[in-house]
Amino acid sequence: MNILNKISARYRRLDAAERGLLALAVFPVALSVFRFVYTGSRFFLFLNWNLLLALLPFLLTRQLLRRIDWIEHKWIFRTVFLLWLLFLPNAFYIVTDLLHLRQRSGLPLWYDLVLILAFAWTGLLLGVLSLWQMERVLLARWGMRRSWLFVFPVLALCSFGVYIGRYLRYNSWDVLSDPFDLMRDLFDLFRHPIANRFDWSMIICFFGFLLLVYESLRRARVSQK
Template sequence: MPLSPTSLELPQIRQRLNLILLLGASLALSVLLISFRVFFTQQLTFVFLLWNLFLAFIPFGLSTMLGLSAGRLKARVLLPVGLVWLLFFPNAPYILTDLFHLERRAGVPYWYDLALILSCAWNGLMLAYASLTDMQALVTRRLGWWAGWGFATVALLLSSFGIYLGRYLRFNSWDVVTNPLTLFFDIVSRLLHPFSHLGTWGVTLLYGVFLVLGYATVRLLGRIGEEQL
């Protein structure tokens, strides 16, 4: 007897719930570390990381929605939501660069601040990879394996460029709407005069390669784990 569409979706929903619970526990650890630091020091030094984690969760939320309803959404819905996803996606791996804020501060052990920032950076990276896995699956389902990995690679390289724009030029995702002319000028300037902006392409390529290798490793580890079960 053939399985109904609902029964076919149950394993996927169960896996999604398990992933959300695990990511939720990891995010809770970051929130607790930040909260304890604020409580004991009466300082808001790393509270901005809560906002960064919220921004990192947006692409995961969007990809989860798309992944669970992919068979019922048409291209005219997938495309604009996918563009919004791509716009916010760099916010997730961006948290890796918050390690720049690590320094010795009076009243707080250095190892505590290191654990706090690493926890947030880890969550940003895992949210990015989980979200990208969803989006890659959507592309693969429609266009094939090569297109899926091509999409994932380009998305990670673009996110690295977005990391540069955010960390060094201080742009945000919403500047596409609130400050489009300045954002457009700075991007075009770097595209037309790459040798005048070597730092831009150094950050983009180095972080891009790092993120691609990390993503491929995580995907391969997951596949090996499934084969050994």
């Protein structure tokens, strides 16, 4: 009962948006668990790990907004900001898991489509909400009001991050554990832009997609106020 009481107390401390996100996150997780139980295949269970990674930047910015002392402390803020920037691309990366969609035995194709889209949409919302929260943090710290000066480069870096994860097959922690191989591959990307034109096309198109998602959600948010 103590555990249930603690869970209930934590749930009551969530605001309406956070409760909605929790409900949204439970849906794809439930779909993946049902798929595993019904088919015995573990294939799409990795999406739960991807969703957990997508949740990390949101939790970091949520904690920043609740700890003013972290914002005011220079080194704590810089550390949290770099960790946030390192993990933020994971929130948008799940969209590329649509590449795994194909007919598999056990369940119809539409089920896997809904499953992946549910994970991807939850990741997109977590990423955009975390970005909004970081904008609020920067407003509190420096009075920054021209948010696009911040949003554009961050989403551009996220597009690079998604490309690095999907096609170069690096993870967020490889920036620290394997930086030289990562730098070599990125140097090759910049050194031969024509030869890597399809790679650059993916980065640019995904950047445009993220801008459209961000702006659409921002306008929907403003219209409700």
